[in-house]
Amino acid sequence: MVSSGAFLFPGLYRFLCLFLGFFCSLPLLGICDESESDRQALLCFKSGISAPAGVLSSWSNASMEFCDWHGITCSVTPPRRVVALDLESQGISGSIAPCITNLTWLARLQLSNNSFSDGLPSELGLLSRLTNLNLSINALEGNIPPELSACSQLQIVGLWNNSLHGEIPPTLGQCKCLQEINLSNNKLQGSVPPAFGDLPELRILVLASNTLTGNIPPSLGSSRHLTYVDLGINALGGVIPESLANSSSLQVLRLMKNNLTGELPKALLNTLSLVTICLEKNSFVGSIPSVTVTSSPIKHLSLRFNNLSGGIPSSLGNLSSLVHLLLTDNHLVGSIPESLGYVPTLGVLTLTMNNLSGPVPPSIFNMSSLKSLAIAKNSLVGRLPFDVGYTLPKIQDLILTENSFDGPIPASLLKAYHLRWLYLINNSFTGSIPFFGSLPNLEELDLAHNKLEAGDWGFVSSLSNCSRLTMLALDGNNLKGKLPSSIGNLSNSLEWLFLSSNKISGPIPPEIGNLTSLNSLYMNYNLLAGNIPPTIGKLHNLVYLSFAQNRLSGQIPDTIGNLVQLSVLELDHNSVDGRIPASIARCTRLTELILAYNSLDGRLPS
Ligand SMILES: *[C@@H]1O[C@H](CO)[C@@H](O)[C@H](O)[C@H]1NC(C)=O
Ligand SMILES: *[C@@H]1O[C@H](CO)[C@@H](O)[C@H](O)[C@H]1NC(C)=O
Ligand SMILES: *[C@@H]1O[C@H](CO)[C@@H](O)[C@H](O)[C@H]1NC(C)=O
Ligand SMILES: *[C@@H]1O[C@H](CO)[C@@H](O)[C@H](O)[C@H]1NC(C)=O
Ligand SMILES: *[C@@H]1O[C@H](CO)[C@@H](O)[C@H](O)[C@H]1NC(C)=O
Ligand SMILES: *[C@@H]1O[C@H](CO)[C@@H](O)[C@H](O)[C@H]1NC(C)=O
Ligand SMILES: *[C@@H]1O[C@H](CO)[C@@H](O)[C@H](O)[C@H]1NC(C)=O
Ligand SMILES: *[C@@H]1O[C@H](CO)[C@@H](O)[C@H](O)[C@H]1NC(C)=O
Ligand SMILES: *[C@@H]1O[C@H](CO)[C@@H](O)[C@H](O)[C@H]1NC(C)=O
Ligand SMILES: *[C@@H]1O[C@H](CO)[C@@H](O)[C@H](O)[C@H]1NC(C)=O
Ligand SMILES: *[C@@H]1O[C@H](CO)[C@@H](O)[C@H](O)[C@H]1NC(C)=O
Ligand SMILES: *[C@@H]1O[C@H](CO)[C@@H](O)[C@H](O)[C@H]1NC(C)=O
16 A cells, blocks of 8 residues: 555654654654655545545556546645545445544535445544535434534534434534534434524534424524525424514525424514525414515415415515415415405415305416415305416416306416316316317316317317327216217326216226326216126226226126236226126235126126
């Protein structure tokens, strides 16, 4: 290993450095070659790791200065000392040997995105010039050594995506130069050190995805440069300190998935700095604070999955930069404020699972920026405006499930070119089903449980133009007449077809067998007659099949045995006869087979 002639007498060097140590800080004297000690430290570090072939080959090249080794940066002026070790994303495994701390000039240690394991050596605290420590995305275990706080120059600490345990050392709050701390995705416990709030330069604090408990220290609100706080996915309790919500520097506040309670701070929506507020999945109560400022920078506001009550303040309409407003699953009441419809940038509005009532204000259906409107599971009433397809030109997802909307499905929706999901389930829509064929992006069309009619079934052949369609649900409507054979021309990506509980009569078209991606086919509770077409056996991906409660006759086709994925088969309440085909034994995944109320005879094949 040691191949340089300059290092034939290591004992001698140690002797010199020990005795002449004070000279070593006077490089011009040149008596003591501290560089040699760096070389030794690097070789010692190397002996603790293994790297893929080639990565560290320069480290074994006798004719190369260590300053030219891969990943090494040395100071420019003599003595040439190692100031940075950059080996991120090199596929290195092994442990970080304590001897690395003999690189006493080291300012940057960047070993992220490797497979370093074992613990962080407490000796890291000896690196008094260290400013940037990045060991993120490794497999480090054990505690964060409190000794790290001796690194008085430390500005950046990145230890995210490891398996670090224990508490965050409160002494880190003594590193007054700290600007960025990211310890997310570890197994850290204990509380957020209040001393972090006293770090004068702190900009970014990310402690997300740990198991931290206790309260959010109010001191964080007094940190003058703090712009980004992410304490999400922990077990923090208590309230959001008013001081934090009223910080004049904070741009991003993410506290989702904790155990936070109490009312939201009055200042929350009224700072001139906050852009992103994500407080979802906590237990906040009380009402949404009102907006009193006129030019708020808030773009993303998520208060989903909390216990908020009261009305949606109409002053939210004064958040003129708002892009996402997510209020799903609270206890909000009253009507949707008209003012929200005038926010020029709003792209995503989700108010699902509240107790909102009354008609949706016309302004909401008139938003040129809106991509997603989800207002399911409320008590909303009224009709969709006839021109809604023109007035929501960017709409992709329109989710109106479980309300009391009525009237026809406006034909203008056929002009909503970007429409991807249309969910109108459990309302009282009437009239015939529009010809959706002009919507190339349509993926999920769920019109179940309304009062819709099939007309001449022309909508089915039209839908064959929607090549991305994966779900068509029309169950629980007033569809009458024969299923057209064009049903077989629906997209070959169709996975779910629900036609139950209508009054569909006549035979099942054999073309149904063309829908080879189908996972679920439900046609129960109709007036279907004739034989079960043998082409059903082509539906190799079918898991759920129900023809129950119809008037089907003839024998069960042998091809049923080709449905090897089938888990549920319901044919009860029909007039099928003959024997149960032996081939059914090939359907080994069947967990539910209902054949009652037919004229079958013979034995059930084992
Ligand atoms: C060792 O380094 C020298 C000088 O940079 C270079 O010319 C030589 O090719 C290297 N040898 C190997 C085996 O990489
Ligand atoms: C991590 O390293 C791998 C290669 O080892 C690379 O593909 C990946 O992009 C790196 N990830 C990051 C976040 O740097
Ligand atoms: C630093 O180097 C000296 C001399 O080679 C050695 O005795 C000491 O153990 C090293 N320190 C660490 C922490 O490895
Ligand atoms: C650390 O390195 C990773 C990728 O290697 C990078 O994404 C990150 O920004 C760096 N800094 C911190 C503080 O994590
Ligand atoms: C960090 O960890 C999370 C969760 O374990 C994982 O989803 C993510 O991909 C990781 N990030 C990187 C850059 O490796
Ligand atoms: C902090 O770490 C997470 C990984 O857990 C990463 O996704 C995120 O980008 C980092 N944040 C900052 C501000 O560096
Ligand atoms: C959340 O807080 C409640 C009481 O405030 C407590 O009973 C519960 O255990 C806490 N849950 C977690 C995950 O800390
Ligand atoms: C927010 O801070 C400002 C100035 O720092 C102060 O005047 C105001 O009273 C604070 N608001 C709240 C609700 O604490
Ligand atoms: C949240 O609301 C639910 C349902 O109203 C209630 O059972 C629960 O106790 C509430 N939780 C809190 C923390 O108020
Ligand atoms: C929005 O701001 C304007 C101008 O300050 C004000 O007149 C209006 O009342 C505010 N709207 C709401 C809904 O608070
Ligand atoms: C919804 O509000 C109505 C009054 O508007 C009330 O009767 C009903 O109990 C509320 N439902 C829920 C689930 O809170
Ligand atoms: C559709 O089904 C019919 C009847 O089974 C069959 O004749 C036709 O070839 C099928 N078309 C395609 C494209 O599979």
